[in-house]
Amino acid sequence: MNEAVVAAGVSKRYGETVAVDDVDLSVADGEVFGLIGPNGAGKTTLVRALTGTTPVDGEITVHGEAPTAVDADRIGLLPQSFSPPARLTARELIDYYGGLYETARDTDEVLSAVGMAAAADSWYETLSGGQQRRVCVGIALVNDPDLLFLDEPTTGIDPAGRQSLWSLLEELADGGTTIVLTSHSMTEIQRLADRVGLLQDGRLVAVGTPAELIESHGGESQLVIDTDQAAAAVDALTDADFAATAGSTEVVVDGVSPVEIGDAVAVLSTVGIEYGSLAWSEPSLEDVYLQLTGETFATAGNADSTTVATPTDAPSPTEAEPQEGAQ
């Protein structure tokens, strides 16, 4: 398969700050490649490097040419924090950007594709944040590109709008469009991306399919048992060779496959332990993200911050990070 994008040894510094650090990357024709990473990890700078809108060290080719030399009719870009000119309607904006290309998709077709047909004649600044973002996605699609760069396309869009845009992007991908997508939504990336690259402090620390990354870095499936007899439950489960740990009102059992859930429940019943609920979960891309970035989160309804993963070899999030989009 041909490579749509190839980056080798790409680095970018803003003064003393390293925004992108020796990144090697390739995206195949027709592939959807997701870039994830914390704020300031270098995602936007890397997208700018790949689109030729910022000079970098290293080699980049897009369809075999330098990014600034590639036929602009083949490229679509939605920059991060992008706002089009004011006092124009959604329809006029699609017309305007379409007019910059040799040929462009039909304006009504684009508006329908991004779910903006009903509000096509509203001024951009009167639209909701989610509608504005949809217009921006339409602007990126107006030249029917075969390589599309989307920097956080669904930021601010409501769940229904997001689902609709995901469907649109899936249709484009099915039609052969290569997509490079950055996002903070792991659900979005897991649903859309064929492969994922995780950036941390400007370095590409992991690349693979979502399944590969989850298998390598996602940890084990977990069974969480809500019970007031946590200590006794842990003892019983441990005696039965389950890897159980106690919380204040819950027991977490790691590495439980779906078929083993019944065995764990049977152990609890045998020793007479009552429980309120059982929750079983598979590792997800979010677990991979948290594992590799060493970030923490607070569990819902619990004021105490729970460290999900803090690997000793992962850089601390408090270390100096390059500022994304630094000028």
Added chain:
Amino acid sequence: MSRLRRIRAEAVAAWHSFLRRRTAVFFTFFFPVLLVVIFGALVRTQPTDGGLFAEPAAYYIPGYLATVVLFTPLSRVGSEIARHRDDNRFEKLATTPLGRGEWLLAHTLVNVAIIGLASLLILGLVVVLTGAAVPITPRLALLGPFIVGAVVLFCGFGAILGRLSSTQDGVIAASNTIAFPLLFLSDTFVTLELLPGWFAPLVELSPLTYFARGVRALTYGPAIEESYGLELAVVAVLAVAFFVAGAYAIPRTD
């Protein structure tokens, strides 16, 4: 054709965007009108009495026109560039076929249209409110090339300011700082006789001086026999130079 299509698309978008900003439209036309009303109708010129505004009313037509020819492109193009940069529009445009020169040409065309209309308004007001006598001669038609040349020149200058200033406020401050001295020290409202002798060479360095003298040779009776060729040539050459420099100044990358 595709180049024309791109320029047209950019110009149409910029035109609509401007016309729908009522405040911008109001002040673009209101500011020069205010000047004509204050200085032309209220203060009034007082020939032979000496001091400021001692010349006949028509003498100051280049000055009134200079207000829109100078201020409007400087602030509009400069702040447009700052807005584009703030909203990452240049990052987007860099991945389209639209070139920097095409972008500046489109916005210059919009400014030519706006300033052309404002100039007609000013000329009409000066004649009506001050009773200025503008000789109707064939050479009056050359007012168009002077205005177009000066607008192109100051659009290029505005693009450079937009590149150098990091914010819209900075652009406005910089353009005012440059435009006010230029406006009054370019043989427009203040005659050379009112300035110290050592200052005269500096007046020759202002691009606006050549616009003012050329326009005066077209619109002011006592100067109607004076030549304007050198002035038009200087304005044209500077227009090309500033346009090219301005086009290169427009950011395509960060």
